[in-house]
Amino acid sequence: MKLLEGAVDHGGSLGRARALFPDAPLPFVDLSTGINPHSYPLFDLPATSLSRLPEAGRARELTEIAARTYGAPSSANVVAAPGTQILLPCVASLARPGKVLVLGPTYAEHARAAAIAGHAVSEVNDFAALVEADLAIIVNPNNPDGRIIERDRLLALAAKLRAKGGLLVVDEAFMDVSPREHSLAGDVGQGGIVVLRSFGKFFGLAGVRLGFALSDTPTIERLEAQFGPWAVAGPALEYGIRALADIRWQDDMRASLANASVRLDALFGRFGVPVAGGTALFRYLSLPDAACLFSALGEGGILLRHFADRPAVLRAGLPGSENEWKRLESALAGWASRRDDGTREMAR
Amino acid sequence: MKLLEGAVDHGGSLGRARALFPDAPLPFVDLSTGINPHSYPLFDLPATSLSRLPEAGRARELTEIAARTYGAPSSANVVAAPGTQILLPCVASLARPGKVLVLGPTYAEHARAAAIAGHAVSEVNDFAALVEADLAIIVNPNNPDGRIIERDRLLALAAKLRAKGGLLVVDEAFMDVSPREHSLAGDVGQGGIVVLRSFGKFFGLAGVRLGFALSDTPTIERLEAQFGPWAVAGPALEYGIRALADIRWQDDMRASLANASVRLDALFGRFGVPVAGGTALFRYLSLPDAACLFSALGEGGILLRHFADRPAVLRAGLPGSENEWKRLESALAGWASRRDDGTREMAR
Numbered sequence: 273m274k275l276l277e278g279a280v281d282h283g284g285s286l287g288r289a290r291a292l293f294p295d296a297p298l299p300f301v302d303l304s305t306g307i308n309p310h311s312y313p314l315f316d317l318p319a320t321s322l323s324r325l326p327e328a329g330r331a332r333e334l335t336e337i338a339a340r341t342y343g344a345p346s347s348a349n350v351v352a353a354p355g356t357q358i359l360l361p362c363v364a365s366l367a368r369p370g371k372v373l374v375l376g377p378t379y380a381e382h383a384r385a386a387a388i389a390g391h392a393v394s395e396v397n398d399f400a401a402l403v404e405a406d407l408a409i410i411v412n413p414n415n416p417d418g419r420i421i422e423r424d425r426l427l428a429l430a431a432k433l434r435a436k437g438g439l440l441v442v443d444e445a446f447m448d449v450s451p452r453e454h455s456l457a458g459d460v461g462q463g464g465i466v467v468l469r470s471f472g473k474f475f476g477l478a479g480v481r482l483g484f485a486l487s488d489t490p491t492i493e494r495l496e497a498q499f500g501p502w503a504v505a506g507p508a509l510e511y512g513i514r515a516l517a518d519i520r521w522q523d524d525m526r527a528s529l530a531n532a533s534v535r536l537d538a539l540f541g542r543f544g545v546p547v548a549g550g551t552a553l554f555r556y557l558s559l560p561d562a563a564c565l566f567s568a569l570g571e572g573g574i575l576l577r578h579f580a581d582r583p584a585v586l587r588a589g590l591p592g593s594e595n596e597w598k599r600l601e602s603a604l605a606g607w608a609s610r611r612d613d614g615t616r617e618m619a620r
Numbered sequence: 621m622k623l624l625e626g627a628v629d630h631g632g633s634l635g636r637a638r639a640l641f642p643d644a645p646l647p648f649v650d651l652s653t654g655i656n657p658h659s660y661p662l663f664d665l666p667a668t669s670l671s672r673l674p675e676a677g678r679a680r681e682l683t684e685i686a687a688r689t690y691g692a693p694s695s696a697n698v699v700a701a702p703g704t705q706i707l708l709p710c711v712a713s714l715a716r717p718g719k720v721l722v723l724g725p726t727y728a729e730h731a732r733a734a735a736i737a738g739h740a741v742s743e744v745n746d747f748a749a750l751v752e753a754d755l756a757i758i759v760n761p762n763n764p765d766g767r768i769i770e771r772d773r774l775l776a777l778a779a780k781l782r783a784k785g786g787l788l789v790v791d792e793a794f795m796d797v798s799p800r801e802h803s804l805a806g807d808v809g810q811g812g813i814v815v816l817r818s819f820g821k822f823f824g825l826a827g828v829r830l831g832f833a834l835s836d837t838p839t840i841e842r843l844e845a846q847f848g849p850w851a852v853a854g855p856a857l858e859y860g861i862r863a864l865a866d867i868r869w870q871d872d873m874r875a876s877l878a879n880a881s882v883r884l885d886a887l888f889g890r891f892g893v894p895v896a897g898g899t900a901l902f903r904y905l906s907l908p909d910a911a912c913l914f915s916a917l918g919e920g921g922i923l924l925r926h927f928a929d930r931p932a933v934l935r936a937g938l939p940g941s942e943n944e945w946k947r948l949e950s951a952l953a954g955w956a957s958r959r960d961d962g963t964r965e966m967a968r
Contacts, residue, residue: 282673282849284672284673285673285675285676285677286675287675287676287677288676302672305673307671307672307673311667311670311671314667314670319659319662320827321827322659322662322825322827322828322855322859323655323659323662323824323825323826323827324632324650324655324826324827325630325632325633325653325655325820325826325827326826326827326829327633327634327635328633328635328636329633329635354702354703354706354829354851354853355702355850355851355853357847357848357849357850357851358702358706358847358848358851360848361846361848381848384845384848385848388845388846472673476671477670477671478671478672478673478674478850479668479669479670479671479672479673479674479853479854479855480670480853480854480855481674481702481850481851481852481853481854497732497736498709498736499705499706500705500706500708500709500729500732500733501630501705502703502705502826502829503702503703503705503706503829504829505702505703505827505828505829505853505855505856506827506828506829507670507827507828507853507855508853511670
């Protein structure tokens with residue numbers, strides 16, 4: 273992964289964590305991603321899910337269940353892929369090389385993938401500016417700040433882009449835990465819209481690599497042709513089918529994640545760390561001494577996500593076990609007391 | 621998979637088999653692929669291989685081991701992907717849209733993927749004609765007939781293509797069991813060559829989805845950038861690392877597959893079915909009444925691979941268990957005795 277190394281960090285690498293904080297107590301409490309620490313219950317996979325080619329009928333079941341759970345018009349509006357990541361350059365290639373505008377700051381891979389697809393890519397901070405694009409990309413809710421664009425505004429933008437042959441891509445990687453009434457999953461039949469959904473984050477199964485694109489049927493057929501048969505591995509098919517159909521688990525998990533995120537905000541609040549946004553899978557911290565907090569927690573074996581180009585913000589995923597909550601609490605307490613000592617020192 | 625359904629059959633679908641032969645005794649003996657029926661021993665995966673993002677360090681280990689086992693100059697000449705299939709349009713896109721020549725008849729997905737990448741694609745039957753291509757594609761050994769092009773001839777072609785800015789793609793999906801001295805894995809540093817290797821066939825783990833492209837470093841970096849981080853799923857990383865490093869298993873398996881393919885030829889020979897080629901993972905049958913044999917065996921629950929456009933040839937994978945060998949033998953015996961009765965009938 274030479275090109276990528278040291279280039280863009282996305283969190284989630286314990287190797288990188290060990291290099292950054294060689295003296296930290298192990299194991300790391302990895303809060304550097306937005307991946308649910310309470311994964312969907314693991315089960316024994318049939319041996320044939322590894323040994324045999326993934327069965328076309330099983331792949332069809334998966335897109336049918338995904339269509340139902342995500343609220344797409346039908347399975348003809350859904351293509352499954354080995355992770356959302358690998359979809360990005362393919363989706364960017366749906367538009368002829370032109371002007372791509374990404375509503376930022378956001379997940380860096382969109383701009384990178386669009387550039388690979390031959391587009392001229394800019395990041396804009398103003399939603400209204402997106403209308404100038406041939407291909408507009410919005411992460412909704414946004415990563416890392418959790419900003420939500422309402423469905424009505426998205427549909428109005430999609431209509432304007434569509435009228436000139438443009439395309440709106442909405443990455444709903446964290447929509448499972450968010451006000452789902454703003455999802456465009458049900459609107460993709462109109463054309464000119466691609467919605468991306470990520471399986472691994474909400475279900476806590478990032479290793480299986482499973483993601484979906486939702487769009488109008490001709491677009492889905494084009495993407496399917498590109499991925500060819502057997503795009504989704506056997507284990508991903510089995511977990512995808514079972515977990516996406518398990519609405520009860522999903523509803524319970526949504527409630528439990530919402531509680532955990534409230535608890536996390538309260539914990540940060542107790543130590544004077546301001547939470548400026550986020551979703552129920554991660555919180556967005558904005559403070560002038562973010563770099564100090566990142567280092568102090570890192571040395572305590574608590575890994576947050578920092579952003580090389582934005583030193584005053586951090587992202588924090590949810591702790592899983594009670595032990596992880598305790599380790600976070602005590603690391604925060606240590607940092608806060610050193611900070612307060614420093615403040616007193618300066619005031620003397 | 622709408623676009624693909626009914627379009628190209630590649631074998632390996634039990635759903636399709638049930639539809640074709642609804643009255644066949646179950647379970648099917650699936651000889652419709654070239655996948656090793658004796659898969660690498662399954663082992664328990666760490667839960668984190670499913671729950672966590674695939675670790676960059678582990679992905680690096682995989683490409684290092686793959687480079688060693690396949691004989692590439694270094695891991696900088698190897699990119700791992702979720703299956704060879706998904707690499708095809710990416711590899712075809714390495715060349716600007718131009719003239720693609722595929723040495724045929726062969727695996728149909730190459731022509732399809734090249735067309736998706738915007739090339740004008742033709743199949744040629746003459747190796748010498750490939751020099752006219754911007755991008756030439758050879759499956760070596762060939763699927764389904766096992767034809768092998770010698771390394772010297774391939775290198776001479778690669779040099780000619782390279783001199784005019786062209787590219788040679790050699791799909792070595794079945795090279796693990798074949799005269800490996802004709803692999804170009806060690807030559808990819810010269811530039812203008814992409815070698816594709818498939819993990820799932822020889823190791824009998826088609827469901828994990830793992831494939832490799834071997835090429836010069838700039839090409840590998842370009843492909844890596846396109847796939848992004850986490851292209852290979854956690855289970856594929858674990859199986860890839862362990863199985864590719866297990867040279868002992870590989871050597872033993874090569875010997876055992878060679879024996880099995882000799883045994884299969886003898887069995888077909890006993891019933892007057894001429895074996896015209898193949899590799900140690902599949903045999904290539906050429907007979908005027910191939911369609912009858914396909915149907916007769918299919919009704920007996922034995923699944924061969926037939927080719928819609930070549931009614932006089934079939935491909936047969938290796939039976940796994942002794943029970944599968946016995947079922948094949950008795951189905952062949954039944955077919956042969958009906959054939960001989962028919963012949964006598966006609967002679968009367």
